[in-house]
Amino acid sequence: xxxxxxxxxxxxxxxxxxxxxxxxxxxxxxxxxxxxxxxxxxxxxxxxxxxxxxxxxxxxxxxxxxxxxxxxxxxxxxxxxxxxxxxxxxxxxxxxxxxxxxxxxxxxxxxxxxxxxxxxxxxxxxxxxxxxxxxxxxxxxxxxxxxxxxxxxxxxxxxxxxxxxxxxxxxxx
Amino acid sequence: xxxxxxxxxxxxxxxxxxxxxxxxxxxxxxxxxxxxxxxxxxxxxxxxxxxxxxxxxxxxxxxxxxxxxxxxxxxxxxxxxxxxxxxxxxxxxxxxxxxxxxxxxxxxxxxxxxxxxxxxxxxxxxxxxxxxxxxxxxxxxxxxxxxxxxxxxxxxxxxxxxxxxxxxxxxxx
Numbered sequence: 001x002x003x004x005x006x007x008x009x010x011x012x013x014x015x016x017x018x019x020x021x022x023x024x025x026x027x028x029x030x031x032x033x034x035x036x037x038x039x040x041x042x043x044x045x046x047x048x049x050x051x052x053x054x055x056x057x058x059x060x061x062x063x064x065x066x067x068x069x070x071x072x073x074x075x076x077x078x079x080x081x082x083x084x085x086x087x088x089x090x091x092x093x094x095x096x097x098x099x100x101x102x103x104x105x106x107x108x109x110x111x112x113x114x115x116x117x118x119x120x121x122x123x124x125x126x127x128x129x130x131x132x133x134x135x136x137x138x139x140x141x142x143x144x145x146x147x148x149x150x151x152x153x154x155x156x157x158x159x160x161x162x163x164x165x166x167x168x169x170x171x172x173x
Numbered sequence: 174x175x176x177x178x179x180x181x182x183x184x185x186x187x188x189x190x191x192x193x194x195x196x197x198x199x200x201x202x203x204x205x206x207x208x209x210x211x212x213x214x215x216x217x218x219x220x221x222x223x224x225x226x227x228x229x230x231x232x233x234x235x236x237x238x239x240x241x242x243x244x245x246x247x248x249x250x251x252x253x254x255x256x257x258x259x260x261x262x263x264x265x266x267x268x269x270x271x272x273x274x275x276x277x278x279x280x281x282x283x284x285x286x287x288x289x290x291x292x293x294x295x296x297x298x299x300x301x302x303x304x305x306x307x308x309x310x311x312x313x314x315x316x317x318x319x320x321x322x323x324x325x326x327x328x329x330x331x332x333x334x335x336x337x338x339x340x341x342x343x344x345x346x
Contacts, residue, residue: 012263015188015341047341070280099340107257109342144194160335167272168220169186170343171281 001065009113012173013100014066015047017166018073022093024151025158035110035158038149043090044072046131049100050115050123058173063130065171067085074090085163092131094150095157096124118161122152179266182286184227185346186273187239188220190339195266197324208331211322216263217245217305218330218334222273225289225294231346238305238344240265246338262314265304267323268330269297270273296328 010111020042027036046066050058070082072090085092098120102109115123128150135141135148200209208268219239223231243255245263258265270295275282288296301323308314308321324330 013343015343065277068280069282071282079177082281097339097341099342102342104238104242104344106240108240108255109244143269156338158337158340160333162333164331166270166327166332168270169275170186171274171277 005061007073009051009053010172011051011058013049013051014062014171014173015097015100016066016069016071016169016171017047017161017163018071019043019093019161019163022161023084023091023159024095024149026150026152026155028158030155038151040091040093040149043088043092044085044096045093047095048124048127049099050120051096051101051113052115054119054123054173056123056126059126059130062171062173063127063134064074065173067131067134069169069171070165071169073167075151081133086134086138086151089135089138089144089146090148092135092148094128094148095159096120096130096151096153096155097157104110107167117154124153126129182224182226183345184231185225185235186220187223187235187344187346188270189239189242189244189342189344190220190275190334190336191244192216192217192218192266192334192336192339195334196332197266197268197322197327199328201329201331205276211266211324213264213266213320213322216261216265216319217258218266218268220268220270220273221292221297222270222299224286225288227288227292227296227346229296232299232303235301235344235346236307238346240304240307242342242344244340244342246340259307259311261312262308262311262317262319264306264319265321267301267304267321269293269324269326269328270330270331288327294298297326311340326346
């Protein structure tokens with residue numbers, strides 16, 4: 001759970017933001033069809049970036065951290081303690097975000113620490129299914145019909161969000 | 174300009190996202206008045222977090238990086254090279270985001286690396302004025318009436334954004 005960046009190269013980054021609602025394009029418009037979107041209500045936006053060295057094991061740690069860390073203000077206005085998105089319970093929107101792996105060099109960003117696209121795509125698919133399984137295993141999230149929605153790997157992430165405070169957190173693995 | 178995290182403790186973090194538009198609350202509603210907001214059009218959202226050890230010098234480096242790094246898709250659709258927000262030119266929305274300094278411990282986040290609130294408030298004010306000066310010094314940004322808007326330090330950051338691809342980047346100083 002703890003950041004491992006101090007012990008070696010960072011293998012993955014998650015950026016977490018609270019939202020009231022969010023909408024993400026999963027298929028751009030074509031000549032024949034309109035663009036397709038997924039939407040969530042109150043919950044957690046998870047930006048995901050895999051870097052060289054990330055494995056299935058990394059994915060497991062990432063999902064556990066993202067869903068169990070207490071980052072969300074409780075629904076109960078008298079409670080001051082933060083709760084996890086599973087405890088809230090809230091929806092989850094997963095957005096692939098390769099740019100999060102960038103390193104500045106001069107005025108440009110370089111992405112040579114990022115994982116190869118095919119490997120990243122596999123880990124991303126795993127990340128999404130593990131989140132789905134975890135939400136489904138949570139009684140509270142399941143009973144209240146909370147959903148995992150996910151962006152398409154490699155797409156432009158066309159989206160909008162509305163929040164009462166993103167409480168942006170960075171987790172490194 | 175390069176990340177200095179490898180050479181010692183991180184003193185500040187910037188999170189940068191492209192937007193088509195964004196709106197941020199700068200004063201919550203009271204019994205007498207409605208909430209107040211600032212808005213920007215196409216441009217850059219800058220989330221700012223100062224950690225222990227951040228100084229005026231850190232602020233100068235941060236502003237230089239944020240405004241000059243080439244992160245924005247060009248307005249010219251035939252151009253493949255990214256441009257800086259000054260070259261675009263675009264608006265700038267600055268959002269204080271202390272949570273970005275958090276470190277996970279068990280299921281909670283700890284913020285003991287964050288700078289003291291009064292020091293952070295001063296550096297934040299400097300960051301905002303330096304951005305304003307830089308936009309004003311840029312002929313292109315000035316001529317096209319581009320604006321810097323900034324959130325209130327310590328507030329809940331109630332906001333919404335719309336983007337054709339956030340291209341989220343993390344810069345550490």
